[in-house]
Amino acid sequence: MMSDLDLVLYTKTGLGDGQQSSNPWLQEFPDPITRVTWDNYLTVSYEDAERLGLENYNVSNGALNGSYVNLSNDNSTIKVPVIIQPGQTPGTVGLSLGYGKTQAMSEEMNVGVNAYRFYDDFKRVHKVTLTKVKGDHEFACIQLHNTMMGRDEIIKETSYEEFIEEDKSVWNPTVMVSKNHIETKVTSKEVDIWREFDRSTGHHFNLSIDLNKCNGCGACVIACHAENNVPVVGKEEVRKSRDMHWIRIDRYYSSQDTIRGDVEAKDEASGFREYRATQTKLEKASANPQVVFQPISCMHCNHAPCETVCPVAATSHGREGQNQMAYNRCVGTRYCANNCPYKVRRFNWFQYSDNDEFDYNMNNDLGKMAINPDVNVRSRGVMEKCSLCIQMTQKVKLDAKKEGRRVRDGEFKTACSESCDDNAMVFGDINDRDSEILKVKDGDRTYRVLESIGTKPNVIYQVKIRNSKKI
Amino acid sequence: MSSHYEAPVRKPLVLGDKSYGDISNDIARPVETPPNTDWWIAFSIAMVAFLWGLGCMAYTIGTGIGTWGLNKTVGWAWDITNFVWWVGIGHAGTLISAVLLLFRQKWRMGINRSAEAMTIFSVIQAGLFPIIHMGRPWLAYWLFPIPNQFGSLWVNFNSPLLWDVFAISTYLTVSLVFWWTGLLPDFAMIRDRAVEPWRKKIYSLLSFGWSGRAKDWQRFEEVSLVLAGLATPLVLSVHTIVSFDFATSVIPGWHTTIFPPYFVAGAIFSGFAMVQTLLIIMRKVSRLESYITIQHIEMMNIVIMITGSIVGCAYITELFIAWYSGVEYEQYAFLNRATGPYWWAYFLMMSCNVVSPQIMWVKKIRTNIIVSFVISIVVNVGMWFERFVIIVTSLHRDYLPSSWTMFSPTFIDIGIFIGTIGFFFVLFLLYARSFPVVAQAEIKSILKSSGENYKKLRDK
Numbered sequence: 001m002m003s004d005l006d007l008v009l010y011t012k013t014g015l016g017d018g019q020q021s022s023n024p025w026l027q028e029f030p031d032p033i034t035r036v037t038w039d040n041y042l043t044v045s046y047e048d049a050e051r052l053g054l055e056n057y058n059v060s061n062g063a064l065n066g067s068y069v070n071l072s073n074d075n076s077t078i079k080v081p082v083i084i085q086p087g088q089t090p091g092t093v094g095l096s097l098g099y100g101k102t103q104a105m106s107e108e109m110n111v112g113v114n115a116y117r118f119y120d121d122f123k124r125v126h127k128v129t130l131t132k133v134k135g136d137h138e139f140a141c142i143q144l145h146n147t148m149m150g151r152d153e154i155i156k157e158t159s160y161e162e163f164i165e166e167d168k169s170v171w172n173p174t175v176m177v178s179k180n181h182i183e184t185k186v187t188s189k190e191v192d193i194w195r196e197f198d199r200s201t202g203h204h205f206n207l208s209i210d211l212n213k214c215n216g217c218g219a220c221v222i223a224c225h226a227e228n229n230v231p232v233v234g235k236e237e238v239r240k241s242r243d244m245h246w247i248r249i250d251r252y253y254s255s256q257d258t259i260r261g262d263v264e265a266k267d268e269a270s271g272f273r274e275y276r277a278t279q280t281k282l283e284k285a286s287a288n289p290q291v292v293f294q295p296i297s298c299m300h301c302n303h304a305p306c307e308t309v310c311p312v313a314a315t316s317h318g319r320e321g322q323n324q325m326a327y328n329r330c331v332g333t334r335y336c337a338n339n340c341p342y343k344v345r346r347f348n349w350f351q352y353s354d355n356d357e358f359d360y361n362m363n364n365d366l367g368k369m370a371i372n373p374d375v376n377v378r379s380r381g382v383m384e385k386c387s388l389c390i391q392m393t394q395k396v397k398l399d400a401k402k403e404g405r406r407v408r409d410g411e412f413k414t415a416c417s418e419s420c421d422d423n424a425m426v427f428g429d430i431n432d433r434d435s436e437i438l439k440v441k442d443g444d445r446t447y448r449v450l451e452s453i454g455t456k457p458n459v460i461y462q463v464k465i466r467n468s469k470k471i
Numbered sequence: 472m473s474s475h476y477e478a479p480v481r482k483p484l485v486l487g488d489k490s491y492g493d494i495s496n497d498i499a500r501p502v503e504t505p506p507n508t509d510w511w512i513a514f515s516i517a518m519v520a521f522l523w524g525l526g527c528m529a530y531t532i533g534t535g536i537g538t539w540g541l542n543k544t545v546g547w548a549w550d551i552t553n554f555v556w557w558v559g560i561g562h563a564g565t566l567i568s569a570v571l572l573l574f575r576q577k578w579r580m581g582i583n584r585s586a587e588a589m590t591i592f593s594v595i596q597a598g599l600f601p602i603i604h605m606g607r608p609w610l611a612y613w614l615f616p617i618p619n620q621f622g623s624l625w626v627n628f629n630s631p632l633l634w635d636v637f638a639i640s641t642y643l644t645v646s647l648v649f650w651w652t653g654l655l656p657d658f659a660m661i662r663d664r665a666v667e668p669w670r671k672k673i674y675s676l677l678s679f680g681w682s683g684r685a686k687d688w689q690r691f692e693e694v695s696l697v698l699a700g701l702a703t704p705l706v707l708s709v710h711t712i713v714s715f716d717f718a719t720s721v722i723p724g725w726h727t728t729i730f731p732p733y734f735v736a737g738a739i740f741s742g743f744a745m746v747q748t749l750l751i752i753m754r755k756v757s758r759l760e761s762y763i764t765i766q767h768i769e770m771m772n773i774v775i776m777i778t779g780s781i782v783g784c785a786y787i788t789e790l791f792i793a794w795y796s797g798v799e800y801e802q803y804a805f806l807n808r809a810t811g812p813y814w815w816a817y818f819l820m821m822s823c824n825v826v827s828p829q830i831m832w833v834k835k836i837r838t839n840i841i842v843s844f845v846i847s848i849v850v851n852v853g854m855w856f857e858r859f860v861i862i863v864t865s866l867h868r869d870y871l872p873s874s875w876t877m878f879s880p881t882f883i884d885i886g887i888f889i890g891t892i893g894f895f896f897v898l899f900l901l902y903a904r905s906f907p908v909v910a911q912a913e914i915k916s917i918l919k920s921s922g923e924n925y926k927k928l929r930d931k
Binding site: 058059060061062143144145146147148149151154178237240241242243248250251252266275276279294296305308309310311312313329330331332333334335337338339341342343345346347348349350351380381382383449450453455 | 534535536537540541542543544546547601604605606607608610611613614621624625626627629630631632633636716719720721722797799800802803806810866867868869870871872873874875876877878879
């Protein structure tokens with residue numbers, strides 16, 4: 001038992017104060033920090049968790065479980081599951097409001113605990129006591145591994161100082177791969193085994209995501225849900241790692257004090273024993289980590305690994321740079337998803353629409369009002385993924401054609417780029433010489449995720465710059 | 472009679488004082504007598520397992536692949552593990568019948584019929600998985616390049632899955648034709664002995680009107696050689712192509728150029744182990760000890776030992792190359808295989824496949840029936856885990872750690888696997904009571920050169 005802890009009650013980015021808690025999109029929206037869906041929970045520091053013997057652990061299918069505690073003050077006691085939160089100050093605990101509503105909620109939507117019972121008169125913190133109780137809670141967390149393992153090809157970042165003073169080649173060098181033991185630029189024709197598509201005419205779409213601007217709010221995730229009829233699958237299925245989000249926001253903690261520290265630790269390890277020890281250590285997030293966000297959707301690779309492996313050519317390359325899915329051609333071998341280095345493909349494990357087992361928005365007349373008529377609803381057994389909102393780009397083209405004019409820059413949008421308040425996402429046609437996307441793409445901060453594989457994605461990223469002397 | 476001469480140092484391949492008539496009697500006996508209680512018990516168990524599996528397949532097709540334990544990161548697990556496992560088992564048959572025929576290895580004659588039967592039955596099991604693992608299996612015919620009215624839609628010839636379709640269907644066809652060709656004179660033998668008219672009728676049909684004339688025999692020999700020539704490259708190609716499913720991908724742990732030879736060796740390894748399992752039982756229950764001798768068992772153990780060692784070399788080469796490549800994802804994939812959450816699967820694979828066959832260096836052990844039987848089972852357990860290790864441990868932690876997760880089978884996954892084992896044994900048990908399980912016509916051709924009694928006569 002621990003008493004005299006400071007409880008901070010907060011509202012989650014997704015569910016807010018809970019007025020819309022019967023909205024399945026918001027329930028299935030992963031919290032930007034913990035990435036847990038369909039729940040609220042007590043966030044506890046490493047130190048306090050250890051003192052109370054609280055645990056978070058993964059079961060055999062990877063799903064996350066957490067200990068329960070009784071959270072009590074003078075008036076009430078509730079049983080809450082625990083998430084051990086890197087970065088949480090010892091002596092404090094956090095619990096989000098907005099959950100635990102039982103009235104006017106369908107049974108499967110009835111999740112979480114009501115934290116309002118602890119809310120007292122606009123106080124910033126509330127004194128509470130924690131007692132560990134028996135049993136484990138089954139979370140539906142969509143990110144089960146929290147660190148980047150020192151893999152510097154995923155998120156690139158630099159310090160403000162370095163960014164100002166040094167050349168691009170220092171903080172965003174061109175990726176090199178080895179060919180016959182000669183270091184060769186990954187952009188060079190030498191190391192490219194595929195023929196290029198002719199990109200000289202027509203549109204060629206690129207989406208740029210600025211990691212410096214992204215704050216992980218997740219508006220893009222919900223916008224994509226709404227625009228593309230992405231199914232909500234419910235807590236049990238999310239727990240089985242079967243979330244359907246076409247865009248997700250990965251969140252990584254550092255394992256050392258800094259993200260760059262992880263990369264250095266990985267690079268410096270020599271010999272098998274040290275390598276193994278370092279890798280094991282890198283799996284655990286630091287108690288006080290640096291945090292980075294990275295929105296990941298289909299990368300629309302110009303050399304897409306998914307396209308070559310589909311036996312029925314259900315996924316193939318679009319004229320405008322997209323990697324396209326022909327749903328009604330897909331037979332569902334899932335080979336494409338296995339071969340996707342970014343793991344962005346989502347399979348319809350069940351029939352999610354018109355199915356009592358999935359009583360969310362696709363099973364009743366009212367919920368179906370939210371279905372976008374410009375996008376089809378996928379049936380079971382087919383693969384789906386981000387289309388770069390092809391229904392939106394087609395509409396822009398057709399409108400311009402009807403009006404007998406060229407498409408203006410800024411007209412092309414995707415649901416995610418449109419919803420991004422911070423303007424972290426820029427979408428457009430790189431064949432338009434005056435477009436914003438072309439300027440962004442040719443900028444120094446541009447890089448591509450896992451560039452060394454040679455997938456040549458059409459979704460590009462901008463290096464994150466930390467406002468610090470060193471990182 | 473040079474063809475009837477064999478060096479005295481060679482051990483006889485047919486034991487006991489057998490005449491041509493005795494061979495006919497021995498091989499026809501299981502077909503002509505009703506099965507005993509043991510057969511019925513075994514058949515009932517196999518049938519129950521088969522029906523159980525059929526139920527699980529029907530449930531999967533009716534409800535969705537979600538009834539399995541797969542997820543967004545691990546898109547294949549038991550389905551493709553079972554597929555590769557069964558295809559691998561199917562390799563011994565063709566190797567024994569085709570490659571050993573070309574190399575004039577006469578010891579193959581005692582085992583080739585059952586080995587080929589095993590091949591065909593296991594390829595049937597293997598063929599089930601690519602179909603039922605599809606999200607929409609009713610559209611499986613789209614994998615064939617059939618002219619259609621969907622516009623200009625065609626299959627994707629770049630896809631290794633499509634190569635699989637061709638490889639497996641070719642293999643099944645050639646194996647079946649080869650098997651049946653060899654069966655013709657033996658079916659005719661049973662036909663000629665048959666008393667009941669219905670039995671005569673059935674075996675006449677099965678023997679395609681074999682007449683036993685010299686011309687028949689000449690054609691039989693020629694077509695056997697031609698088919699052996701066709702089948703030999705298949706021994707190498709089928710599992711090579713199956714390995715391309717992994718080798719041509721970009722996933723660390725899959726993207727490996729060593730896969731084709733490594734998979735072929737592994738396939739022969741597991742195939743011989745399965746032949747061993749089946750024949751050790753069959754020679755006992757069908758009283759075929761004179762034709763499937765300790766020498767046959769020893770030969771197969773030697774093949775198991777050699778291919779097991781090749782596979783072991785491949786495992787170690789993989790580890791070396793992961794380190795030597797300097798690719799961090801590759802290095803982590805192999806670290807994770809050996810020491811990650813699925814270390815126990817890797818350990819089982821290593822101990823069953825690499826360590827256990829090494830005891831076959833000792834002659835006493837490789838001629839011991841009980842040990843051979845146990846090792847043959849251990850090897851196939853190990854080979855199942857090899858495919859599980861390759862598929863699941865590579866997928867569950869690939870490039871982006873944010874997607875890392877685990878896999879756990881549901882009872883449907885398990886039910887389907889058990890069901891295919893049941894189906895396999897249903898077929899094999901039926902075969903054992905209705906087919907001539909030893910190539911008696913071929914055995915007769917070596918009786919005077921390799922039969923124990925004739926050898927003794929010559930020694931005098």
